[in-house]
Amino acid sequence: MSTLFGVILPYAAIAIFILGMLYKVIKWGKSAVPFRIPTTCAQEETLPWIKRKPHEKLDNPSNNLAVVGRMLLEVLIFRSLWRNTRAEVKADSQKLIYSGSKFLWLFGLLFHWSLLVILIRHCRLFFEPVPWILDVVENIDGMLEIMIPTLYLTDIAILLAVTYLFIRRVVFSQLRYISLPADYFALLLIGGVAVTGVLLRIFFHTDVEAVKELAMSVLRFSPEVPDQSISWLFYFHLAMVCTLLAYFPFSKMMHAGGIFFSPTRNMANTNRVKRHVNPWDYPVKLHPYHEYEEEFHDKMKQAGLPLEKE
Amino acid sequence: MSDEVASREELLKTIDYVPAKQDLYKPNLEFRPGTWNYPANPKKAELVDLPYPREWNPTDLDWKLPENWKEIILKGMEERLDRYRSLRVYLDICVRCGACADKCHFYLGSGDPKNMPVARTELMRSIYRRYFTVGGKLLGGAAGGRELTEDVLKEWFYYYYQCTECRRCSVFCPYGIDTCEITMMGRELLNLVGIGINWIVEPLSNCFRTGNHLGIQPHAFADTVEFAMDDVEEITGVKVNVPMNKKGAEILFVTPSADYFAQPHWYTFLGYMMLFHELDLDYTMSSYASEGGNFGLFHSAEMMKRLNNKIYAEAQRLGVKWILGGECGHMWRVIHQYMDTINGPADFLEVPKSPITGTVFENAKATKMTHISEFTADLIKNNKLKLDPSRNDQWKITYHDSCNPARAMGLFEEPRYIINNVANNFYEMPENTIREKTFCCGSGSGLGTDENLEMRLRGGLPRGNAVKYVKERHGVNILTCMCAIDKATLPAVVDYWVGDVEIGGIHELVGNALIMKDEQKPRTTDLRGDPLPGVEGSEEGGE
Ligand code: HEM
Numbered sequence: 137m138s139t140l141f142g143v144i145l146p147y148a149a150i151a152i153f154i155l156g157m158l159y160k161v162i163k164w165g166k167s168a169v170p171f172r173i174p175t176t177c178a179q180e181e182t183l184p185w186i187k188r189k190p191h192e193k194l195d196n197p198s199n200n201l202a203v204v205g206r207m208l209l210e211v212l213i214f215r216s217l218w219r220n221t222r223a224e225v226k227a228d229s230q231k232l233i234y235s236g237s238k239f240l241w242l243f244g245l246l247f248h249w250s251l252l253v254i255l256i257r258h259c260r261l262f263f264e265p266v267p268w269i270l271d272v273v274e275n276i277d278g279m280l281e282i283m284i285p286t287l288y289l290t291d292i293a294i295l296l297a298v299t300y301l302f303i304r305r306v307v308f309s310q311l312r313y314i315s316l317p318a319d320y321f322a323l324l325l326i327g328g329v330a331v332t333g334v335l336l337r338i339f340f341h342t343d344v345e346a347v348k349e350l351a352m353s354v355l356r357f358s359p360e361v362p363d364q365s366i367s368w369l370f371y372f373h374l375a376m377v378c379t380l381l382a383y384f385p386f387s388k389m390m391h392a393g394g395i396f397f398s399p400t401r402n403m404a405n406t407n408r409v410k411r412h413v414n415p416w417d418y419p420v421k422l423h424p425y426h427e428y429e430e431e432f433h434d435k436m437k438q439a440g441l442p443l444e445k446e
Numbered sequence: 447m448s449d450e451v452a453s454r455e456e457l458l459k460t461i462d463y464v465p466a467k468q469d470l471y472k473p474n475l476e477f478r479p480g481t482w483n484y485p486a487n488p489k490k491a492e493l494v495d496l497p498y499p500r501e502w503n504p505t506d507l508d509w510k511l512p513e514n515w516k517e518i519i520l521k522g523m524e525e526r527l528d529r530y531r532s533l534r535v536y537l538d539i540c541v542r543c544g545a546c547a548d549k550c551h552f553y554l555g556s557g558d559p560k561n562m563p564v565a566r567t568e569l570m571r572s573i574y575r576r577y578f579t580v581g582g583k584l585l586g587g588a589a590g591g592r593e594l595t596e597d598v599l600k601e602w603f604y605y606y607y608q609c610t611e612c613r614r615c616s617v618f619c620p621y622g623i624d625t626c627e628i629t630m631m632g633r634e635l636l637n638l639v640g641i642g643i644n645w646i647v648e649p650l651s652n653c654f655r656t657g658n659h660l661g662i663q664p665h666a667f668a669d670t671v672e673f674a675m676d677d678v679e680e681i682t683g684v685k686v687n688v689p690m691n692k693k694g695a696e697i698l699f700v701t702p703s704a705d706y707f708a709q710p711h712w713y714t715f716l717g718y719m720m721l722f723h724e725l726d727l728d729y730t731m732s733s734y735a736s737e738g739g740n741f742g743l744f745h746s747a748e749m750m751k752r753l754n755n756k757i758y759a760e761a762q763r764l765g766v767k768w769i770l771g772g773e774c775g776h777m778w779r780v781i782h783q784y785m786d787t788i789n790g791p792a793d794f795l796e797v798p799k800s801p802i803t804g805t806v807f808e809n810a811k812a813t814k815m816t817h818i819s820e821f822t823a824d825l826i827k828n829n830k831l832k833l834d835p836s837r838n839d840q841w842k843i844t845y846h847d848s849c850n851p852a853r854a855m856g857l858f859e860e861p862r863y864i865i866n867n868v869a870n871n872f873y874e875m876p877e878n879t880i881r882e883k884t885f886c887c888g889s890g891s892g893l894g895t896d897e898n899l900e901m902r903l904r905g906g907l908p909r910g911n912a913v914k915y916v917k918e919r920h921g922v923n924i925l926t927c928m929c930a931i932d933k934a935t936l937p938a939v940v941d942y943w944v945g946d947v948e949i950g951g952i953h954e955l956v957g958n959a960l961i962m963k964d965e966q967k968p969r970t971t972d973l974r975g976d977p978l979p980g981v982e983g984s985e986e987g988g989e
């Protein structure tokens with residue numbers, strides 16, 4: 137049993153994850169970018185006296201450096217989601233009203249940043265000795281020692297965030313309408329990983345040293361399953377992580393990679409400055425001037441328009 | 447109009463953002479009159495060699511699809527997944543967070559949940575999952591897959607022609623998912639099996655043959671430009687001349703055909719002519735490239751290329767140095783985003799340089815085409831124009847950013863700079879409705895037909911609502927814009943939602959304010975022929 141859950145499953149999951157990612161990324165990479173189509177969210181660079189504010193230079197990037205900046209803003213602080221508003225129609229006063237709506241942005245950020253920090257914290261299971269940077273992250277995250285053992289800030293944050301993200305899908309009718317089984321599944325899976333993780337820390341302690349031995353042995357490609365000291369709850373936690381890994385490349389979670397491939401965000405608005413070549417361009421049927429003049433020759437002549445052939 | 451569409455109060459009551467239908471994947475086949483466009487005329491389709499031209503009707507059960515339609519669509523999808531990274535990535539990565547949902551004017555105006563951009567994309571994404579992903583092939587519906595049926599195709603037709611390709615959703619999506627890209631693909635696929643709408647196919651077919659969407663032949667083009675010259679003379683006393691198909695001119699001027707054929711575009715056209723005359727600009731218009739707009743964009747990349755080709759070809763034939771473009775929205779999407787790629791490189795042209803100020807437009811270094819608002823803003827900045835802003839005092843002005851120059855270009859400051867220099871009363875609409883967050887007119891991308899009026903008005907609600915706000919607050923009486931489709935379709939939208947607000951162009955205001963050297967006597971009317979404030983016969987302003 138523990139060999140299945142502790143060794144075979146992780147290897148399979150990691151293999152599927154890596155191959156799946158490669159498959160997707162290669163598919164995307166091979167798909168052409170025929171046109172340059174950045175979404176321009178601010179004034180473009182035109183006449184030199186039209187000054188642009190720093191954020192405008194990122195929202196409508198005119199060079200690759202600015203594109204990197206734009207991308208970083210999207211990835212690190214969800215720039216576009218920050219714009220979010222909510223619309224309401226008031227039929228009696230005949231008005232359409234937009235109000236700022238930052239909850240998705242807030243909980244989305246909490247969710248992703250906690251996910252990242254938790255991932256970083258888990259790295260300690262794979263390193264001996266543990267790099268100092270991991271200690272730093274852990275200490276900061278553990279600042280708030282609410283209970284003993286430490287309940288990490290990110291643990292609270294991710295549970296809160298997943299709960300919010302799930303509830304909004306159930307409660308808001310627009311979201312209910314667009315939500316698919318896969319959307320609930322992803323949240324439940326990540327929520328499940330988080331909940332079992334927290335349980336392992338606080339209530340059902342497991343032998344972390346043994347887990348670390350297992351992890352490092354798997355990493356060395358000479359897996360050794362420690363004897364009974366690892367609890368079934370850990371294997372449950374691990375199984376969910378493996379499911380997440382294997383599911384990842386085939387799910388919407390691929391937005392993590394896809395965002396870098398998004399042509400409306402990763403291209404500079406140099407449209408009229410630099411030529412962009414369409415790799416699959418092909419000749420098309422045209423209506424050249426001489427055919428046009430042939431058809432309308434007499435009429436053009438009467439109207440006094442200059443002609444190629446009198 | 448009002449006998450076809452319910453009153454504004456009634457219409458507003460039908461909008462409910464709580465979705466009534468709870469099934470995203472059940473095709474909606476309710477083709478309510480007023481919410482869709484007539485199919486393409488087969489004769490017009492044949493003229494440009496479109497596949498499977500035929501008579502059919504969306505309300506019929508049988509759409510007379512070719513026998514192997516499913517194969518064609520799936521093959522077309524496969525091809526496009528390899529050709530457009532946008533398509534493949536966007537079909538893969540949406541998390542259905544819903545941030546885009548209430549950003550679409552069609553959703554805001556209709557409450558139809560399938561008009562949420564995420565749902566619009568899901569209509570195609572479900573097919574993608576079923577036929578192109580492992581999970582969907584194995585698990586089908588459980589993995590969000592859906593069989594491709596005729597009903598799905600019909601639903602595509604309905605909803606991909608209820609998207610104006612405005613890109614507002616893309617501004618708000620955390621990954622920049624641009625539903626416009628999906629809509630473009632959806633339309634290309636539908637066109638493969640002969641499903642298209644006439645208000646796109648007819649103009650593009652006309653344009654291919656005669657050089658412009660309206661099908662105006664060269665002699666008629668010359669006539670209408672002559673009328674415009676007469677109008678300018680009547681108002682200003684100055685006789686202007688518009689060179690046509692003139693070889694060796696320095697600049698080729700291209701503008702949407704509506705500018706010289708429709709109201710209120712006409713006044714903007716007069717403005718251009720006055721400006722060029724005043725500058726003594728060495729330019730020419732062309733009857734062959736007499737269309738800046740490009741309805742091919744709303745049809746397919748191929749059609750866009752076929753139409754757009756004329757501009758560079760004509761610039762080369764006439765031997766001009768660079769190209770100047772008039773006020774238009776989707777025209778500038780094509781020029782800015784596509785022209786150099788599809789029909790360049792324009793090596794035979796020079797980097798645009800204003801002959802008046804000497805400014806080199808470095809931002810058009812490759813494409814060699816400059817927007818008239820860039821050109822004019824540069825003139826004003828360099829004090830090359832004599833302007834009397836009080837000649838626009840009859841107007842309290844607001845400005846509508848058209849989707850394409852806004853979100854596919856970033857042209858925000860130039861028009862505002864011009865307005866502030868040629869007029870005294872300028873008021874912005876609320877922040878959530880301008881610049882990159884601007885709302886579509888509701889009729890863009892070929893949807894501006896009479897038969898589609900209800901949907902257009904619904905889509906125009908957010909814009910109408912914002913205009914109403916500045917009208918009530920500041921007494922705004924003109925909505926200016928730089929887009930031919932806006933000028934053609936906003937009057938109906940604004941009439942319906944607001945009332946008593948005119949639509950106008952930026953160069954109409956420029957024309958009003960422009961003091962011309964050759965003018966002998968003070969002007970008494972504006973370009974619309976209405977008496978100027980303070981002149982006898984006017985209602986003598988005052989607040
Ligand atoms: C480049 C890295 C990433 C970026 C920029 C990113 C960004 C985002 C954004 C903006 C959202 C929408 C708002 C929200 O629901 O929070 C989102 C949703 C989500 N992300 Fe990420 N993400 C990244 C990596 C990941 C990873 C590695 C995972 C999973 C292990 C993940 C799991 C999810 C899930 C499950 C949702 C959907 C939440 C829901 O259903 O409401 N993300 N992501």
Ligand code: SF4
Nearest residue numbers: 540542543544546619
């Ligand atoms: S905002 Fe983007 S990720 Fe979110 S639902 Fe819309 S398209 Fe999908």
Ligand code: SF4
Nearest residue numbers: 550609610612613615
């Ligand atoms: S492109 Fe515009 S019309 Fe189309 S779905 Fe997005 S917001 Fe709606």
